[in-house]
Amino acid sequence: MSEQSTTVRRGRGRRPAAEVRARVLEAAGRILLRDGLAAVTFGRVAQESGSSKMTLYKWWSSPGALAAEAYFAQSAPVLDFPDTGDVRADLVAQLTSFVRWLTEGAATPVSQLIGAAQIDPDIAHAWAERYSRPRRELARVRLRAAQEQGQLRDDADLDVIVDQLWGACYHRLLVLKVAFDEAIVPRLVEQALYGAATAER
Template identity: 75%
Template structure:
């Protein structure tokens, strides 16, 4: 596709952390720019200025690399703050999430869809993105339980499913736009419920 390889540094070997960072940056850039199919070891190695054998050593497949690159790329946009106001923090985080998936576009849906058919990608998606992001949310919710903002018996996994699952449902199942105006009703429904009387 005409990418210019990153310059290699003399004859010396670059530190492993530097190489890995360059590979993840290149893979994330390719994924979000050109889609899932464009993430190949050849192309990523060329753009990162790395050897293809290094990629084979660290990732079992291009899909696994794409999953980790996606998490690395999304992490700065999806920081989870704890200001002491759970509702405000959830609204801020979920709004950032919606902005991210809208800006990232089709590659997000492609990556999740491919993870359903590719066992290596599915495992990498869960380990590199799904479970770490879920634990960040659970950590903030546990903090809210300790401060008394949530009941001690609140099911944190169900709350996570309600909040982020609602966005993924629109994105992947209904295939309708996920808009920022969707965030506040979702957060309030999850926190305060919809029933007139609690059974």
């Protein structure tokens, strides 16, 4: 699809701020996932969303900060956290969606965003506040519910479980740079929930 064909025409009258923001995030997310972080500029996003660059400068400190928030908006519907009452099944379902999301197109923009966050304070702040911390809390909420239902030990460290599951995926993607797919998910969940020790230990 050409850039021109995705440009939104500005209509008459002022649109509600929430609608404008949603259009901007949708356009920025589409550009990010399709063309990468470098393609997310205020000029291009303004053109594709039918907004003004002035509006974007008012709401986001940089195009990178906009890209980080747009990534959260794009991924949120895909990475919804189910609660069926079975914590193992829900972890497998959510982590499978996460791995599939990465391997079917999001791996490159995620790598670019995390890499840029190491040297750009605006992106680092936006990535932490608009994506990684909110997503981590969603996982902790689901695990806490399982804890209250007796599916996890009272002394289980929920943050460590999150690190084991999603951290393993990021490690393979960003550090080891090896291919992986959703087949790994059940093993990750089994390891995080039940460990590697023998029954006697």
